[in-house]
Amino acid sequence: MHNKVIAYKEQVNVLKDIKPNFEESLLMVYIYMLGCELSMNPKVYKIEKEHSLWVYYEKACYAVESFFDEFGISAGLISNKYPLSVYGIINDNESASLVSYYDLSDSKVVLMKKMYPVKILMK
Numbered sequence: 001m002h003n004k005v006i007a008y009k010e011q012v013n014v015l016k017d018i019k020p021n022f023e024e025s026l027l028m029v030y031i032y033m034l035g036c037e038l039s040m041n042p043k044v045y046k047i048e049k050e051h052s053l054w055v056y057y058e059k060a061c062y063a064v065e066s067f068f069d070e071f072g073i074s075a076g077l078i079s080n081k082y083p084l085s086v087y088g089i090i091n092d093n094e095s096a097s098l099v100s101y102y103d104l105s106d107s108k109v110v111l112m113k114k115m116y117p118v119k120i121l122m123k
Contacts, residue, residue, distance in 0.1 A: 004097065004114035008064070011108045012073060023081040030074050031055055037070065038062070064090075067098060068111045076100035076109030090115070 035041055038060045045054040067086070078084050079101045086098040096115045103110055 004116055006112050007096070007115045008111075008113035010068070010111045011103075011106075012076075012111065014073065014102070014107055014109055023078050026074055027078050027082060027084075030071065030078060034071065060088075064098065064113055068100070072100050072111045073109050076102045076111070080104075 031042065034057070038057050040057055040060065043056045043058065045056065046052075047054060075084050075086075075098075079099075084100075088096060088098075090096045094115055096113060098111075098113055100109055100111045102108075
């Protein structure tokens, strides 16, 4: 697997002493609200080998900054218990992922856009 590079990183302050304990409910609301925002129902796949759930919004399009504004903090709180990543294609051909996590020590949600580095080999 290729290592991704961090193309964008931001930290957002949240309330001090917040201890998320409602990640399951927040995840359901997250999936529902994203579907409402995109005006589509996702396809949901359970991957037994990975112990993971894939939620697929076919042909969906969203600006990264807007996505983080709308869903970044809740994704970070969910990731406190269930690692959550959003995968997609940017600039027509580059694979990228959006990741956020809650840093309990600093009471901040960290938002990151990660991309595969582009390598061009010429002979």
